[in-house]
Amino acid sequence: MSRTEAAPDQALGDLTERLLAGLPADAVLTDPDVTASYAHDMASFCPAGAPAVVVLPRTVEQVQHVMRTATALRVPVVPQGARTGLSGGANASDGCIVLSLTKMDRILEINPVDRIAVVEPGVVNATLSRAVGEHGLYYPPDPSSWEMCTIGGNIGTASGGLCCVKYGVTAEYVLGLDVVLADGRLMSTGRRTAKGVAGYDLTRLFVGSEGSLGIVVRAVLALRPKPPQQLVLAAEFASAAAACDAVCRIMAGGHVPSLLELMDRTTVAAVNSMAKMGLPETTEALLLAAFDTPDPASDLAAVGALCEAAGATQVVPADDAAESELLLQARRLSLTALEAVRGVTMIDDVCVPRSRLGDLIEGVERIAGKHRLTIGVVAHAGDGNTHPTVCFDAADPDESRRARESFDEIMALGLELGGTITGEHGVGVLKKEWMAREIGPVGIEMQRGIKRVFDPLDLLNPGKLF
Template sequence: MSLIARLTSSLGDKAVVTDPDVLDSHRNDHASFCTAGVPLVLVRPSSTAEVQEVLRACSEYGVPVVTQGARTGLSGAANALDGCLLLSTSRLDRILEVSVEDQVAVVQPGVVNSALSAAVLEKGLFYPPDPSSWEMSTIGGNIATNAGGLCCVKYGVTGDFVRALEVVLASGEVIRTGRRSVKGVAGYDVTRLIVGSEGTLGVVTEATLALRPAPEAALTAAATFLSIEDGIAAAAAVMASGLRPSLLEFLDGLTARAIQDYRDMGLPADVGSLLIAQSDRGPRAAADVAEIARICTAFGAVEVAEASDAEESRLLLEARRLVNPALELRGVTLVDDIAVPRSKLVALLNGVGEIGAKYDVQIYCPGHVGDGNMHPTVVFDRDDPAAESRALEAFGAVMQLGLSLGGTITGEHGIGKLKRQWLAQELGPIELSLQRQLKSVFDPAGLLNPDKLFL
């Protein structure tokens, strides 16, 4: 009996897809530069037991498994390889429990981030991680990459909210890591190891997530500066002020002008940088925003807008939300996500400008300035082979720059296929070897996402 016949017999026709058009549409995530193979089959299990059956069968037949969520990733971690089985979590989409007393949610991996946020808000609770793709991306994918988002500066990343996991190993065995309680230090922290492992160690089938009380109403401020240096200095002063903004975002001048060209936001033609900050402290938010405005003015802001209500806050935030569509109109985008110490941000941004000039490409640099995680984005014409080659060289140079400044090649997007060649440089030979050994402990035959993370 073939693998497909076995899975069809045990899971049913609806769970096993071999239609070439459907398979082709599931070959890759949003990392357009990463190669993607032709999968053998797409399987959509609806329970942990069915995931176990899929992995047991793949282990017996020696077929590699690539787990996919919504495929919104930007590093190729969900890309197919030739002859693989694509394991979709789309039918594992139930919110199993929301506990007000314990302030936790128990969910399956196919739950969309925004759906979870809405469900817990109905009970006066808050799930803070909010990647830009939160209206599409799934909790399983967020866990796989340890996703971040705009609120990280105050609340942290996905891993900070994962209490416990149910994971199916390559053998089909099930383990439960972590615990529901707030505290727990028994043994190695396997939960933290699974978070960010990009589907290379097991398939997450259930997650217990910590929640917070719902935040109070938020207000926003936006400040324009004539230089990068002034905007970064103001951001540093805001972070040093003790205000703890719930959001602190930065756009360099190139990005701000691209947004202005895309939609009139009233930004001046000579804008050097744009800083957007938010406070979610309800009655205290107006005072916080006023203090942020004062700080920005002291550090050279030429204009500061302070929102007085939720609608004005939404309009001020719109500039940040428009980054991706504005840049995509200008050509193909190659998105980096390096993170550096905040003290190195000016050096990073100036260095990115020098790299753009050296390779004759446009590099736009928005990012989460509050935690030093920037998204240098190389934009070019893919129909021009010479421009594509320069763009790829510039992309690599930006990662080298991030490492030289004491940073990392990925703050929230993961390694996937896109950044494998730089992982060894960041980790060094001993740690890289140790990580390979950990992979082999969980997945001795190397069947789980085998062409990701490591070259």
């Protein structure tokens, strides 16, 4: 009997035995009840298989051993971080090795002169941010799940966050990587220097590749000097269109806020219902702007005037850090509050040009009415990245169908407005069809060609992206 014809128990035993030859016993999990807990991330409507085994390596050499074993036995490997993703990109496939990198969680170096940090992939974003802050430095990318998500996952999805309007996304802070390839070889890309243009930019190629080209085992990250404490302004509007007009005025005026976030009336109502924050029920849209400049009060005053010119019904600037944090609390509670509306949410991630932000929000409102659903919109308004959030009852088949249809219509609307199907959550399983529509057949052909160069056996996170 060949290996491919071997009985499942025999095949699993062979796989486990080979993995244990290079991994400690507590790093190889085969109990089905345990492995099932690693099957999927936080996305809805994304199929997930049953992993054969979960491995939790602690060293680069152990990762190499896993990949050599996988190549020898032709077993697919699904890399995972904290599984906070929202596109099914970390979902297991049947019979795969789930390669969880959460145990590789060391900060190896913080260098204030070169302004870099060298970290393993399992380091939690918030842990890194606090550690570099003790050196007067700042790691800007701050996804909403920053208290849980890992740097490896952030790199895999090229994630963003609230501060992107001023500081940019993860890709702009990844200088170099150590990557274990599908066959177990170790490759280094990029640099530790501020500049460097030697050859193709393979570092950027891996950022956003969702674990489909190699396993990131070490990252060199750029840091910035820690900015002053930001102050926040909240502006209420009688329409989403007026709030989006204010966003356009702020950006056209040359202002560089450290944060510019928008919540529509549905989101404001959900936050009020859950947290009793006392936000005015008449608010159709709430815009939050922040500055971490040397004179934030002056900047807030200028932006407040622009908001009033756009029709703001009330503008409330914070006087200090504590008041600023209170204003931001509503935004941080948005997704949790929307989930409480019907029990389950499907979070979209459509990014459009800032000038079309109002059109996107109006379109989402029409789609919500058409499908008789609650859909709240929160947005990183400063960069046009919106998160329309479909609230539905997963136990209701008809409502689930309408939720999926509305999700697809929102992505179609985003493309129609000149946008993209994902600004920071990635493609994963959820948006494979939509990526094909966005980049076209030639683009997909080139993407698959790159995949074949790095992973000719299609072992790394198969079935994702395309």
